[in-house]
Amino acid sequence: MTLPDAEGVRLQKLMAAAGVASRRVSEDLIAAGRVSVNGRIVTELGVRVDPVADQVTVDGVPVQLDTSRRYVMLNKPTGVVSSMSDERGRPDLRRWTDQYEERLFNVGRLDAETSGLLVLTNDGELAHVLAHPSFGVTKTYVALVDGRVTQATVRQLTQGIELEDGPIAADKARVLGEVGGRTQLELVLHSGRNRIVRRMMAAVGHPVQELVRRQFGPLHLGTLPVGRARDLTKVEVGRLLEIARSGGETAGGKTARSTRPRRAGG
Numbered sequence: 001m002t003l004p005d006a007e008g009v010r011l012q013k014l015m016a017a018a019g020v021a022s023r024r025v026s027e028d029l030i031a032a033g034r035v036s037v038n039g040r041i042v043t044e045l046g047v048r049v050d051p052v053a054d055q056v057t058v059d060g061v062p063v064q065l066d067t068s069r070r071y072v073m074l075n076k077p078t079g080v081v082s083s084m085s086d087e088r089g090r091p092d093l094r095r096w097t098d099q100y101e102e103r104l105f106n107v108g109r110l111d112a113e114t115s116g117l118l119v120l121t122n123d124g125e126l127a128h129v130l131a132h133p134s135f136g137v138t139k140t141y142v143a144l145v146d147g148r149v150t151q152a153t154v155r156q157l158t159q160g161i162e163l164e165d166g167p168i169a170a171d172k173a174r175v176l177g178e179v180g181g182r183t184q185l186e187l188v189l190h191s192g193r194n195r196i197v198r199r200m201m202a203a204v205g206h207p208v209q210e211l212v213r214r215q216f217g218p219l220h221l222g223t224l225p226v227g228r229a230r231d232l233t234k235v236e237v238g239r240l241l242e243i244a245r246s247g248g249e250t251a252g253g254k255t256a257r258s259t260r261p262r263r264a265g266g
Contacts, residue, residue, distance in 0.1 A: 008048030011035065015056070018063050019234055034059050055245065061238035062245060070102045071232040071240070072120040075224045082109035082118065096120065096229045107131050107216075111195055116141075116213030117221045120229070129244045130217060133192035137243060138171060140215035141187045141197050145206035149175055149183040153204050157187070161203050165193065168200060182209065217243060 015026035015035070026035075033041050036057045037049055049056065051065040064071075076082070080091045084105065090112065097104045097120060107119040108131040121127055129135050160169035172188040183206065187197055198208045214221050218239040224230060232240075 008050050010045075011037065011042065011047045011049050011056070012045060014049060014051055014065055015058070015063065017067055018065050019067075020058055020063055029058060036060075057238075061235060062241035063234070064237050064241060068102070069123045070100060070104060070121060071123065071126075071237050072096075072100070072104060072229050073219060073221075073224065073232055073236075074118045074120055074229040075221060075226050076110055076115055076118045077227045078113050078115045081112050082106050093118075093120070099229070108192065109194075110213060111198075114197075114211045114213065115226060116211075117216045117219060118213075119216060119219065126240060126244050130240065131192065133190065135243075136190045137217045138188050138190045138215075139213055139217075141189070142176065142212050142214055143185050143187060143197055143201060143208050144179070144210040145183050145185055145201050145208050147181070147183065147206050148178060149185055149206055151175075153206070154185075156204055157200060161200060163199055163203060168193065168196065170200070186214075 012023050012026040012030060015021065015029070016023040020026060021029065027045055029035050030045060030047075031043055033043050035042055037047065038055055049065075054065070056063045056065060074093075074096055076093075080093065080095075083092050084094055084097065086092050093106055102122045104120040104122055105127070107121060107127045110116060110118055119127075119130065130137050154173045154175065157170045157173040160167050168189075168191060170187050170189050172186075174186050176184040176186055178184070185201075185206075187200075189196060193199075197211060201208050212221075219232070219236055
């Protein structure tokens with residue numbers, strides 16, 4: 001909702017504070033009809049909005065107006081547990097979260113021997129959408145497994161296999177190559193079950209030797225080095241907000257499927 005002149009914050013000022021662009025450029029975006037408030041295009045520069053209640057998009061991409069929120073991508077190394085402390089004294093995530101003023105926590109988990117993309121944030125609502133399997137946010141893994149994986153096994157993975165805690169199927173699976181009697185495989189899943197990739201591959205006779213999560217929803221690990229973290233870009237945050245506001249659709253537009261809530265992990 002837009003607010004009277006005496007209330008709220010001017011839209012262009014709020015956009016500038018959110019890091020979208022300078023106030024002058026934000027005014028140009030508004031005048032060009034590229035900014036929407038609660039789904040309605042706004043072209044008047046005097047419009048005021050509520051940063052808590054209103055939803056602003058630029059070119060269809062949602063903007064996080066709450067500047068107290070932080071979103072960080074970490075390329076987690078192996079040997080690090082996905083928690084802020086470990087009763088066994090293993091390396092934890094505090095090495096990275098202590099670098100930020102905000103109190104960050106991890107979205108979902110990767111087991112200690114799995115490396116790759118982990119999201120750290122202080123946005124509990126968004127974290128719930130991303131981590132809870134009922135919202136169907138997909139994760140992409142690259143696994144190095146023992147043996148030669150045939151197309152018959154790939155079909156088995158996508159058609160479904162039976163595990164001790166119920167049936168499971170990969171959304172997608174494909175062979176990337178073979179190296180020294182091992183196969184590199186890409187798997188896409190929306191399940192949040194614990195150590196699901198390792199258990200699936202063990203069930204079809206190809207134990208995992210190395211496992212990396214390369215993608216989480218619309219986020220790609222890219223060239224971020226192992227052990228490094230970076231803030232998400234405004235566009236990346238916007239894509240995450242889009243998932244949350246659309247009720248948990250994946251980046252590819254596929255509606256979330258309900259699954260039994262379980263702890264996420266590789």
